[in-house]
Amino acid sequence: MKGENVRNSFMEKQKELAQFIQQFCDKDGIFSTDIPCLHFIRVSHKLEPLYQIHKPALCIVAQGTKVVIMAEEIYQYDPSKYLVVSVDLPLSGEIIEASDELPYLCLRLDFESKQIFDILKESEQLKIKETDSHRGLFVSNIHSSLLDAVLRLVHLLDTPEDISVLAPSVIREILYRILQGDQGRSVKQVAMIGSHAERVVNVIKQIKQDFTRPIGIKRLASIANMSESSLHHHFKQVTGSTPLQYQKQLRLQEARRLMLSQTIDAANASFQVGYESPSQFSREYARLFGLPPIRDMQRIRNINQINL
Structure with missing residues (x-):
């Protein structure tokens, strides 16, 4: 009985989030909010794959299903899961479940590595010893504590005068919950100064800045303070591709x-x-x-x- 009550409560929270996004989005599109890093997405029909450079963000689907492809790896998520992108990644995304009656509804919360770094500084339990780099993208089962914090954040849109004071602390809690999750290391790694992943992020910034020019692996390895083979290995671990790809x-x-x-x-x-x-x-x-x-x-x- 207790387990059933927990499931029913969780489903009610998911329904509440879907209804809020639906009320906010009166048509299909991507909508900015009064919380600058928070966006809502609504799509009422299946879409062909969309290619983009996805910035670091938490994505929660409140209704519908989406598939994301990085290199040749496929990640599918729906209201029972959430997706996190921890570094700028070339991805393709395809909405595979959506209709006029039940449109695809999604929340996207953008974040920066500095926010993660600030949390890590104050949370000894989140310290990790680096062994190897991890993918800069993961899908994980959503849990009640994360969903509760997300609902508190979106409801701040009902009282805009509270956003500047309360939103930063709620966003901090959301990121903390992600870091506590079973795949939180994927996010931690990019904020740890000197880690392999943090150095890969610096290389990504350089590639994006000079992407129209011929790429110099030796120069990128120098920026990362790695050997060329080590850069190749860790870059592929994080992004699923080589610097040239x-x-x-x-x-x-x-x-x-x-x-x-x-x-x-x-x-x-x-x-x-x-x-x-x-x-x-x-x-x-x-x-x-x-x-x-x-x-x-x-x-x-x-x-x-x-x-x-």
């Missing part, structure tokens, strides 16, 4: 964005993101997105017209 995905995703937003052709886009050969760009684009650039643009624009 990571840069390639940055280039291709930016080229796709340019072609969609500025209606420039594939050759121009390829040169702007650092390719010297349009034919090589077209081959690599097709490998990532499934179609060569021209056909991919036609397909996306046709879908957009249908959805208007």
